[in-house]
Amino acid sequence: MSDSDTATAVVRSEISRRDFLNDVAAGALGIAGLGAMVVTYRYLSPNALFEPLTTFRAGNPGLYPVNSVTFNQDQQVYIVRTQEGFYAVSAVCTHLGCITQWKPDANMIACPCHGSKFKSDGTKVEGPAPRSLPHFSITLTADGELLVDKMETIKAEQALKA
C-alpha cells in the first residue's frame, strides 16, 4: 500500500495490515507456546506409577491385643488398638518424612532424625514436627480382616469400633 493510497482511502481501521498480521502471528505463537507448556507439564507427570499399593490388609483384628501398638514395617503404619477400637497411625514423621519408632518403655512414638515425640494415637507431644501423625482410613473387609488405605486420612476420633 503506497502513501497516496493511505492518504485518500477511507479510514477503515486504526491498525495496518502488517500490524494485524503481526498480532495474529504473535497470538498464534502465544497459544502454541502455552499449549506446549501444558503438553510438556503433562508429559512430565507420569500417568502410570510403579509404586507399592496404598491399601493393605493388616490381618485379623484378633491379632492385636487391647492397648497395644504394632508397627507394620513394610507399610510404615502403626496399628493401634485401644479400649474404643482400632487406629491406623502413619509412622512417617510429619517433620521431614523419617520413619518414627514406637518406644514401649516411654509409651511414645519418637522420631530418630530430629527428636519429635508423639503419643500412641499420633498426637504431637514435642516438635520439631509441625503436626500430629495422620490417621489412615481403617475398615473391615468382607472376610473380617483389617483394611488400611494410606491415601485416605481420617479424623482421629473416627476409630474403627471394636
Add this chain to the structure above:
Amino acid sequence: MATSSIELALNRLRETRAWRSVFRRGPARTNRTRSLAIFGNIFLHLMPVKVREQSLRVRATYYLGSFSFLLFLMLTVTGILLMLYYHPAVPQAYLDMKDLRFVVSNGVFLRNLHRVGAHAMVIAVFWHMFHVFYRGGYRPPHEFNWVVGVVLMLLTLFLSYTGYLLPWDQLAFWAITVGTNIISAEPVLGRDVRFLLLGGNLVGENALLRFYVLHCVILPLVAGMFIAIHFWRIQKDGGLTLRENQE
C-alpha cells in the same frame, strides 16, 4: 635477537596454507594482532584483551573464580568418565557405585576425585562469593554479574544435591526424601513440584532417572551458559572490582 631453529620451523609452519586456513592471520607481533588473536578465537573471545596489572595479583582475587571454574571442568571430565560405568536404575546404580570403588581400575580414584572435587567446588564458590561481597563486587557496574554469580551458586548447590542421590545408598535416599519433603512444604505449588521432580510420590526409579538427567545434562548445560555470561560480563563491566588503594 637470534632466531632459533624452532622459531624458524614455527615461522615456516605459519606460512603454510593449512595454518593460514585455521588462524587466518599472521603471527601476533603487534598489540593489534595480539588483540585480534583473542577476539578471533572462540575459546578466548570471552577473555579481556587487556587487564590491569593489579587484577592479576594473587591478592586481587585469590583466583577463586578461576579455581571454581577449573573444578567445574574437572568435575565434568571425571563425571563423564563415571557415566561410562553407571546405570541410573534400581538397584543397579548402587551396584555400579560399588563396582566403581572395588572392581574398576582407578574407579575409586575417579569417584573420590569427583566427590572431593564437588565438595571443593561448593567451598570455592562460597569463598568466591564472600570475597566478591567484601570487595563490594555487587555495586555498580557489577550488579548484573553479581546476580549471575548468585544463580551460579544456586546451580552449584542443585548440582551437588542431584548428584547426592546417584549412589543410591541409604544416605542418598534419606537426603532426597527429606529434601523433597522440604519442597512440598512450600505453599500451593510445593506438592506438584515434588511430584514432578521425583516423577512420583516417593523416591524411586523415576526419581533416580530424573535426578541423573538433571545432574548430567540439564544443570551442567545451564551452568555452562551462565558461566559464559559471567566471564563475558567481567570484561564488559570494565574488569574486576579492586580495592580502593589498588585502583
